Amino acid sequence: MKKAIVVLRKSWKNPYVREYLKDYDSVVIYKSEKNIRYHKSVDYFFWANDIHNDFVAKYRHESNFFFFEDGFIRSSGLGADHIRPLSLVFDSQGIYYDSSCASDLESIISHYELTRDEYERARALKTLLIEHRVNKYNIDLSIKPTIESNGQKTILVVGQVESDHSILRGASVIQTNEKLLALVRENNPQSFIIYKPHPDTLVSARPGAVKEGCFYDQLVEKGSILDIFGQVDEVHTITSLAGFEALLRNIPVFTYGMPFYAGWGLTHDHYTCSRRERRIDLETLLFCALVKYPVYAGNDGQPCEVEEIIHLISKEDHQVSFSTKLLRTKRNFLKFLGFKF
Structure with a gap:
């Protein structure tokens, strides 16, 4: 048994x-x-x-x-809203966001050699993701944010939930959004800096809020980050998955922690990881992270491939349901009263 x-x-x-x-x-x-x-x-x-x-x-x-x-292509909606994930990762060594120790994903990236067919699949998968505008949570897809940079070099700084373990275990020094913004501004005084908060900090009061006007020129709360990618020159993040999504769209990415996609020669990294000695191409990173590592299951709970999940998400209604709005209201009220989740 x-x-x-x-x-x-x-x-x-x-x-x-x-x-x-x-x-x-x-x-x-x-x-x-x-x-x-x-x-x-x-x-x-x-x-x-x-x-x-x-x-x-x-x-x-x-x-x-x-x-x-949760996997890297998760759902149409947030985990904070109790939306069922369409992918999970199972790891026998650690977990992908904990750079203090090895993980199965790190081991796969370190050693896996793609076949010709797998290279072709990786390229097709990249095209599919971009054409269907799919990322981790697939929210705010109907809102198109406009960037007002006036021709300056434009930098997107991606906010995160500061209590998230991807920061606590993937970043050693810069662990808050304000510190990240301050450092990016210090190194890029003439650039136009856009700041996009993590959606969980907006809908569930999780830690990560910054003071208004804190080292940025424009705040973008609503709209998909995918629409911002096409209007920026660089993406700066501590460990956010948005950095991986930006890489897939050939945008220069600067990391200030050690996310799973950093340390392989594809990103500009503030820190290094001695275990990550191999230099890889984007196809290898994509295939290892989206095909080899996660497990996918459709809405019926049956196993499937990543391509099927992308098609499924692209056909779904991405509007926030009434039950989700009710859950957010109840949760935020309880947090106001001092309850912890």
Whole structure:
């Protein structure tokens, strides 16, 4: 009997996690590691954020231990809004955004050699993503932001949720949006700087807000980042996936942490990672990150390929539903009262 034990603190995720683990005869989900015991015959799955406990520290290097997290093409809508993900990643070493240790994705990028057919698939996949305007969350696609740079070099600075583990475990010094903006302004005093906050900081009051006019020339809250890409000369980020999405559109990317796509010779990096010695091309990065690493499942929960997910997202209605608006209102009211999520 093939058994999985999952530790998942947010119960709204339980149904879709079971879908992704349907190959197991038994899937038992706990909200805490306190009530579980280790057995060699069982596979253990921890949401990658939930790692700071003695059980993980003791057993994380065992072959039956996995971390999992949302994939890079996630959904039409935010995880903060309880939207089901169309992809997950399962990692036996660490997780892609934690540059302090190796991950399965890093190992794949370090060693995988694409065949001729895989190169062709990677190029076609890049074209498909751009033509169908698909990225991680696929929100605000109907709003077209206009940049007012007046011919200056234009830089997009991408905001992030400052409590997110991609910053806490992927950046060592610059861990706030204000510090990022200040450094970009210091190094580019004559440039026109656009700042786009992370959508989660706008809809769910997660940490990451900056003071009005803080080292930027234009604030863009609404609209898809994909429409901004076509109006900028550079993208600067700590560890945001937007940097990867910009690379796919041949925009120079500057990183101030160590996201999974940095350190391979494709980005301008503020820091280095000694494990990442290989120089790769964009097709290799894209194929490893979007084909080899994640697992995809359609709305029916059935496994599928990334290309099917792109077509699915491109056909969906990207408007915010009434239930989502209600969830945001309830959550923000509870946070106002002091509740933590």
